[in-house]
């Protein structure tokens with residue numbers, strides 16, 4: 580393995596987070612800058628964060644081993660091409676090729692949730708887990724035997740568009756009552772804004788515990804939806820650990836405890852669920868652990884996605 584440092588870039592809709600790791604995985608430099616939208620903007624942002632990290636470490640582009648990128652949207656990890664990244668305003672971008680030419684080093688690209696799953700697996704020394712990202716969007720990524728489960732066209736993990744409530748609110752995908760509408764940040768923000776008095780997501784579970792009926796309804800909707808997502812990935816993927824991450828999970832104080840409580844309550848009437856120990860499988864990484872950027876640094880690092 581090369582002794583040169585490797586750069587990870589987590590390109591999100593609002594910011595691009597770069598992290599420079601040495602060959603042993605230690606952080607040498609870290610920078611976060613705003614993301615410019617559009618194909619050219621994303622390229623400019625990626626280069627700016629790369630150079631900022633290199634400056635901090637006192638090295639140049641030619642000193643890099645390679646670059647890994649995590650990006651939302653449909654990513655072809657074999658070609659490094661990004662399609663339909665709505666939050667970045669990209670319909671098609673040969674991101675890996677463009678950055679590779681600009682930087683003069685190999686660049687690997689993958690979906691950001693799949694990248695985060697790689698980081699979670701490395702952090703937990705696990706070869707078998709599912710990472711569920713509950714942010715603006717909702718998606719999961721599974722590692723089985725140390726490999727990412729991809730499916731045709733990298734479709735595996737688009738659990739946000741499983742319709743849980745046929746009478747629910749309309750989703751951007753055209754269906755009603757999708758998991759993403761129930762527990763995604765955009766749907767939550769819309770419903771909380773309509774409450775009187777207004778309740779913020781960080782204080783939602785406190786307000787529910789204090790007896791506010793509206794807050795209780797919303798808190799239950801979110802935690803029951805996430806509990807169902809946990810059940811779903813355990814029953815379909817058999818994951819021994821389910822890592823919950825993303826902005827909603829880290830913003831809502833008390834949410835994860837409530838998810839575990841609901842899983843335990845559901846098991847009370849089911850010998851089958853009891854045997855699965857669902858609540859014990861739920862893990863949350865520290866909110867200050869840069870899971871997406873570390874994960875980006877792991878993208879394409881090992882052959883065939885193996886990280887353990």
Ligand SMILES: [Zn+2]
Nearest residue numbers: 740750752757
């Ligand atoms: Zn949907």
